[in-house]
Amino acid sequence: MTTSPLVRTAAVAAPVLLFGYGALRLIDGLDGHHDKGGLLWNAGHVMFFAAIALFGAMAVGVRRMLPWRDFGNRLAANLATVAALAGMAAFLWVITGDLFRSFAEAAPLPDALQNIGPALFEVGLLVLLVQLVRAHRLPAWSPVVVLLGFLLIPINLDLIPLAAATVFAGLLPLAGPRSAARRAA
Numbered sequence: 336m337t338t339s340p341l342v343r344t345a346a347v348a349a350p351v352l353l354f355g356y357g358a359l360r361l362i363d364g365l366d367g368h369h370d371k372g373g374l375l376w377n378a379g380h381v382m383f384f385a386a387i388a389l390f391g392a393m394a395v396g397v398r399r400m401l402p403w404r405d406f407g408n409r410l411a412a413n414l415a416t417v418a419a420l421a422g423m424a425a426f427l428w429v430i431t432g433d434l435f436r437s438f439a440e441a442a443p444l445p446d447a448l449q450n451i452g453p454a455l456f457e458v459g460l461l462v463l464l465v466q467l468v469r470a471h472r473l474p475a476w477s478p479v480v481v482l483l484g485f486l487l488i489p490i491n492l493d494l495i496p497l498a499a500a501t502v503f504a505g506l507l508p509l510a511g512p513r514s515a516a517r518r519a520a
Contacts, residue, residue: 338509342400345393346510350503352386355379357495364493377434384430390460391423397463397509402470412466419459425452457485464505473508480505 359379363369370376398416403409425448432439444452461482467473484501487494 338511339396339399342393342396343510345389345396346506347503349386349389349393350499350506352382352389353502354496354499356383356386357492357497357499360495361493371433372436380430380434384427384434387423387426387430387456390456391420393506393509394419394423394460394463397460397467400470400472401463401466408466411462415459415462415466417459418455419463422452422454422456422459425449426456428452457482461485477505477508 356379359375359382360369363373363375363379394416398412401408401412425444428442428444429449429452432442432444461478464473464478464481468475468478481502482505484498484503484505487498487501
């Protein structure tokens with residue numbers, strides 16, 4: 336089975352956009368504060384929005400790559416996809432609020448959803464990647480490297496560029512045109 340163009344594109348573009356967001360965030364903070372609403376802030380958040388949307392699209396594409404051996408695999412894939420997309424929606428809601436203060440004031444996302452959203456997104460995506468490993472369509476190290484990248488972000492937001500590069504490395508096997516099954520072997 337070949338990797339879909341959507342998954343290949345998202346596996347590259349999402350981490351690159353996340354890296355861009357992190358780099359702009361670092362540059363914006365060089366003077367000791369982040370200029371909310373400024374050019375770098377807005378450009379970075381647009382990149383962040385696009386990255387998260389692409390990760391969500393990738394989750395849907397990865398789900399389509401999975402074999403349906405039994406009900407348990409299908410259920411796990413469906414639940415993981417729902418979790419990834421729900422987390423993506425929470426992320427996008429918060430990012431939209433960061434970009435547009437009037438949106439944030441008119442429709443604030445409850446704190447509980449702001450806190451659980453990133454975890455749902457990351458766990459859902461990681462479960463899908465682990466299922467690709469179990470189907471011999473992704474090397475076992477790939478989800479581990481993606482997890483390491485995700486774990487860098489809550490340590491310090493200044494690590495986002497390093498986290499993005501780590502996630503990129505973990506998703507690299509999905510970025511090539513070759514069959515995922517051949518790469519995992």
